[in-house]
Amino acid sequence: MYDLLVVGAGPYGLSIASHAAGAGLDVRVFGRPMASWRDHMPRGMFLKSEPWASNLSDPRGRYGLSEYCRLGGTEARHGEPVSVETFSSYGLWFAQHAVPDVDERMVASLRACPGGFEATTQDGQTIRGRTVALAVGVIPFVEIPPALLGLGTEYVSHSSHHRDLDRFRGKDVTVIGGGQAALETAALLAEQGTRVRVLARSHQLSWNTVPPAFKRPWREAVRAPHSGLGCGWRNWFYSEVPGGFRRLPEATRARISASALGPAGAWWVRERVESGVEVLLDHEVATASVAAGRVRLEVMGDASGGGPDFETDHVIAATGFKATSARLGLLAPDVRGSLAVNAAGEPYASADFESSYPGLFLAGLVTASSFGPAMRFVQGASFTAGRLVRGVRRSLRRRPVGPSVPAPAGGRDRRTPLDAVKR
Template sequence: MHDLLIVGAGPYGLSIASHAAAAGLDVRIFGRTMASWRENMPRGMFLKSEPWASDLSDPAGRHSLAAFCAREGLPAEHGRPLPIEHFASYGLWFAERAAPPVDQRLIGGVRPAPGGGYEARTEDGEVCRARAVALAVGVLPFTEIPAAVRGLGDAHVSHSSHHADLRRFAGQDMTVLGAGQAALETAALLAEQGTRVRVLARSSRVNWNTLPPPLRRPWRESLRAPHTGLGCGWRNTFYARTPGLFRRLPEPSRARAAADALGPAGAWWVRERVERAVDVRVGHHVESAELAGGRVRIRAATRTGEELRFTTDHVIAATGFRASTDRLTVLAPELHAHLRSLTDGTPYVGDRFETSCPGLFLAGLTTASSFGPAMRFVYGAAFTAERLVRGVERHVRSGRHAAFPAQSQPCAEPVRSGRSSE
């Protein structure tokens, strides 16, 4: 029996694996390495976070993004956006040098093992057992598509995270829902390939991030708005540097911050591209959508009741993710029955990322309501990996395990891990 089994080989899973191996734990990690970064984002996209705030975490700190870029002769400069493909290549490099070998198979389901611990079934039927399991499944299991368009079918509606190549939409009329970076950058890429595209957003305006100030500034400026991996300012400093303190806030305050802090905004470097080529309609929400002659007929409205009607070929929902407990479908029903949830529907985790099922740990977006907005970004991987592995060590030493009902359901479909939001 292994000490730790990790489901997901993205930034969080790889960072946890690196720390666990360094701690002497017997660890196995499953998943297609950096798959969502390589396969669920179109070429031409950039990393919104600063390169210096996008490191995967190894205990010695030798495998940073800057180290990889220096080795490859690539720029990794403050205030200069980094292509997504460079970041994906960095993750592969990190996996080869700083983590245990990744088993590229997907995990079909996780359930309690007879006699204690957990067992995970791979997509080809092998069963692996471990004293503890860490789910680092990213964001893809939690895609959110508005109810008004959800029933249109895959040919007419998709999520922004479903596309590695936008060229299939060349020559079509496209509608992108949302006002965040994913919506705006997707729309810009569509327009730049000659596709007619509009952005429809519920918010009253599009927020744009500004060019970040230099890292080295007069001390008065730095004191007024210190740099952090989540942006400048003292509130971001709290979110970025003290997730442990964030967890001590009252649960309603944590939930509000997780949902609203660092809200939808476009990067400074995509603003001109959008404003010169994309029809942006703010203050509109979709009232209804129906198929008509092989296209989508949409009726949208403002808060004052003004209507907008149009027909489009395809809707891309860049409307984020909802990391609710019920969407952890990789877990067997007997585990779900013992999982405690917070009032916002996200899973409860303790101070070391352990759920209410002893030995079952979570990482990434699912923990944002417990440890703060940093868990929505790659930046949160370092804090998570160090503290979660300490929790696994404590669990392994204690020999604790929970009693669950007998198995009654087959394993779920293989889980596909996804990128942390950017």
């Protein structure tokens, strides 16, 4: 039985595995390394994060993005976006040098067993571990507007479903959303000859500005320090003190998690959008249907209530992710049902990233409601890996395994105050 099973081999899973191995734990990692980045992002996309905020984490800090670029004869420069292809290759290099061998099979299900957990891979093999770290990324949590559900993947998809946009050449595509995923997807579509429009609920698009020089006069740096999530003291707090964020009142954390670092386009994509993409603001889809091989969208407008109804060949929903425990479908129902959650259905995590089910640890987007916006970005991987492995070591020193917050009879609401799951 392994000390730790890591489910997921993206930036968080690989970082956790590296720290676990460095701590002398017997660890097994499952998943295709960097799969979300390699399989779910179109060629030509870039990271919004600065290169120095895009590092995976190893205990000795030897395998950062800048080192990978240096060895390849390039340089990771502040203010110059990193391509998805470069970042994916960096992650593979990190996995090769800083992580125990990765089992590229996917875990199909995870259940409790005597002494820990039992993971079943897609080909039917079972592997046991005393603890588990779920680092499943964002793909299980895709959010598509209700009006678009049920139309079929031929007509509706999520922005994270596309590695290749070539299938839309010469087509008419409508992209829903006003954030970076929507705007960059639309720009790439327009540049390959697709007729594309962006439909956004907001009154106007928000754009990030060109970052100031990394080295600045001290007065400027004090007024608005750099951080992995952008300039300013508020972003610095979210980026550098996620443990402090967790100590905020639950209502405050919920408000910040829902609103901080909202939809915005990167400065380097603005001209590409404004020069080649039709943008419809103050509009959202009311109903959608398929007729004669096309999608008909009925659109609600602003205060007037009306909108330009139209037909399109395909709708891409760049509408984000909703990390609820209900979407952790690989968990056995009794384990998933015992997780303490907040009012939005998002699972709580202890100070060491342990869920309310002892021995089951969480990482990445699913912990943003506990630790803040940094968990939505690669920036959060370093803090997570160190703290989580510390928690795993503590968990290994205690037993038995079992739910500390039992599921209530009759399937009633499982929302539990944060204090109930503090360690």
